[in-house]
Amino acid sequence: MLKKSNYTKKLTIKIIYKCDVDNKNELLFNKSRYKTTYLAKMKIS
Secondary structure: OHHHHHHHHHHHHHHHHHHHHHHHHHHHHHHHHHHHHHHHHHHHO
């Protein structure tokens, strides 16, 4: 019983970590995309 709960806990931590990494990647992607559009606007104007 104890082993099973420990396994579930590890699994949950893995899932949470993966979501966190995905969110960070998305944030970085959005940031870089925002930066490129900003620079493009600067060049045009």
